[in-house]
Amino acid sequence: MKNKIPSNNKNVKLAILIDADNASVSKIHELLVFTAHYGQATVKRIYGDWSKPALSSWKEPAREYSFRLIEALPYVKGKNTTDISLVIDAMDLLHSGSVDGFCIVSSDSDYTLLAQRIREEGMLVLGYGENKTPESFINSCKEFKFSDKTDTTSIKSTNNETPDSMLKKEAHLFEKAYNNASNDGKSEVTLSQLGMAIKKLLPKYKPRRYGCKTLGEIYEKLGTYLIVPTDVKGMYIVERKS
Structure with a gap:
């Protein structure tokens, strides 16, 4: 398989959770290469309102890279439920003990509290998003990788850095x-x-x-x-x- 992603640490199980409304489908391969440095992606999910034509481009890559598409239909017009659906699943996974870490794929500051909560459990938290991502979310992750920058400008954030x-x-x-x-x-x-x-x-x-x-x-x-x-x-x- 030409797009198979080797894992450098198969003992670490990762959950990759993608907010399709706030991520780029064109970077899915690079995302998997990034997370492979930390462990094996055993949970791979993409969240969105799949009735939206704008999100249709995610469907083929999701099939190719074996991601589950999680439906997050809005119950009120104009309201987005994607982030709530992703957070609920993340908390379920956190308490299930089935994974050792998470990669939250979004540029939205709404995931800052989620990243902080996961980190408080002593678990690995990775982030992947655009350079517009607020610092609060970036600094809540062990490492945050910018999808629209080169490797030399990715940001690593750890508790020991000043x-x-x-x-x-x-x-x-x-x-x-x-x-x-x-x-x-x-x-x-x-x-x-x-x-x-x-x-x-x-x-x-x-x-x-x-x-x-x-x-x-x-x-x-x-x-x-x-x-x-x-x-x-x-x-x-x-x-x-x-």
Whole structure:
């Protein structure tokens, strides 16, 4: 089978729960490759209102990758019951003892409390979604993988990580942003140029993730740059220390 996903740890049983309203069907193979690093997917379910034409593209991949399609019909017009259905199943699985961990596939902050509750039981919690995912959900997972970013910009969150350790781990991205912004060989660039450069590498980066309030504070914290004010109000130059 060409799309068979090998598991690196078959002793760890995982439940992969996908919110079809808040996930990309085109990333299902990459999702399974990601979870295979942690264990074997023994429960694979996709939740949605399958009467919606917009969700029809999930049906063939679900068959190919052996996912169950779980119907979540709305009982009131305009209301989405997908998240409630997914949470109920997750809690049933949590208390059944049939799995060792979960991967919640969504970009919706509504799953933050679910991730926290699973984590409180000492179980593995993985997340998979787009870079628009709120930090509250991201930080509730042991690891959160961005479906619309490259491997170099996936975010790992553990209880042992601090803002300083996160900056140390991702300092190379800020260095790369500086090099990209100064591609003309100049030794200094404006802070706004750096802002545009870093957003290409980390589209939804937030300074507070690194214990800072601004991008300028991040570069100062790196220790190899100087932030110099200019004669123009609000404009700053970032220089690499010699």
